[in-house]
Amino acid sequence: MLGEFTTTYNLKPTTYNLKPNTCTPMTHLHDDKIKFLEEKALEVRKSIIEALVEAKSGHTAGPLGMTDIFTAFYFHILKHDPKNPTWDERDRVVLSNGHICPVLYAVMAHSGYFPVEELKTLRKFGTRLQGHPHREYLPMLETSSGPLGQGLSQAVGMALADRLDRGQNSNRTVYCFLGDGELNEGQIWEAAMLAGREKLHNLIAIVDRNNIQIDGFTENVMPLEPLVDKWRAFGWHVLEIDGHNMEAIVDAVDEARAIFEKPSVIIAHTIPGKGVEMFENDYKWHGNPPNAEQGANAMAELRTLGGQIASEHE
Numbered sequence: 001m002l003g004e005f006t007t008t009y010n011l012k013p014t015t016y017n018l019k020p021n022t023c024t025p026m027t028h029l030h031d032d033k034i035k036f037l038e039e040k041a042l043e044v045r046k047s048i049i050e051a052l053v054e055a056k057s058g059h060t061a062g063p064l065g066m067t068d069i070f071t072a073f074y075f076h077i078l079k080h081d082p083k084n085p086t087w088d089e090r091d092r093v094v095l096s097n098g099h100i101c102p103v104l105y106a107v108m109a110h111s112g113y114f115p116v117e118e119l120k121t122l123r124k125f126g127t128r129l130q131g132h133p134h135r136e137y138l139p140m141l142e143t144s145s146g147p148l149g150q151g152l153s154q155a156v157g158m159a160l161a162d163r164l165d166r167g168q169n170s171n172r173t174v175y176c177f178l179g180d181g182e183l184n185e186g187q188i189w190e191a192a193m194l195a196g197r198e199k200l201h202n203l204i205a206i207v208d209r210n211n212i213q214i215d216g217f218t219e220n221v222m223p224l225e226p227l228v229d230k231w232r233a234f235g236w237h238v239l240e241i242d243g244h245n246m247e248a249i250v251d252a253v254d255e256a257r258a259i260f261e262k263p264s265v266i267i268a269h270t271i272p273g274k275g276v277e278m279f280e281n282d283y284k285w286h287g288n289p290p291n292a293e294q295g296a297n298a299m300a301e302l303r304t305l306g307g308q309i310a311s312e313h314e
Helices: 031-055 061-065 067-077 098-111 116-121 151-166 186-198 227-233 246-258 292-303
Strands: 092-095 174-179 203-209 237-242 264-269
Touching: 031 061, 031 067, 031 098, 031 116, 031 246, 031 292, 061 067, 061 098, 067 098, 067 246, 092 098, 092 151, 098 116, 151 174, 151 186, 151 203, 203 246, 227 237, 227 264, 237 246, 246 264
Parallel strands: 092 174, 174 203, 203 264, 237 264
Antiparallel strands: none
16 A cells, blocks of 8 residues: 545535446536546546555556546446446446456446455455456456457447347447557457447447557557548447547547447547656556556655645645
8 A cells, every 4th residue: 555545525425426327327417527537537546556556567557548438437427336236237348458457446446346445456366356357256347358359349249149139229338448559459350340230339439549559659560540430431430539538538428329320439549647747658658567666656646636736645
């Protein structure tokens, strides 16, 4: 643990729905809910740093970059019930780029699936929180993941099965999270082609367009652009957003869910390592964790919002 912290919100409990999202997402974000989501994202980033320092291994850049999106999903968008993970009406979440699982574990813990303290067992021997999501250890996951390129195929299968079971008017959505470097994998495009052919409107893919992968910048390793045109050519409805703007995230999902004749993909432009200056936009942090000193510095930066406010620890 890198130090205890407490945050006091001056918000009334009835200002917004903090219970499990057991209904369709709200279409409007009021200012108090946006503030809540942003503060929750900050807490999630702190938990990610603490878990990585404790583990002494793992991925830093991707989890921090996707924190805002995962926070928006688990605290506003998803239909899910942490107290009843097998709830039949839940949406399905497939994390294809499983190496960013620290952010998935963190939002699951903060939303009540398991204790936040368990995050400190990340990558430990015998832990439920494996370095890549493992459903055998953590049954509340929808899939196990690790080998890149396979998640979209799993999500397409889920969306097809849901249509067979529940018909075209099913209100369940299958969400698949993808890394941009992962789009080098041919299986992604096979799945994308099938989803387009089957017009799977109940499938929404979210691409983390952070422009890095383990060996460098994506456009140097294997250029992806023009990425929007590629997805459109495969029969998808395409949206591009700032992946750190809560309102943009929610609006994009609302638009995607309103599209009935094709699957949708949200290309979310994110900053890898978001929130900690020394991690941001540096591909070397793709697969490296901070050490204790770097972690302490990162926590101080997060607590003070990059020096904008005074820390209660000073």
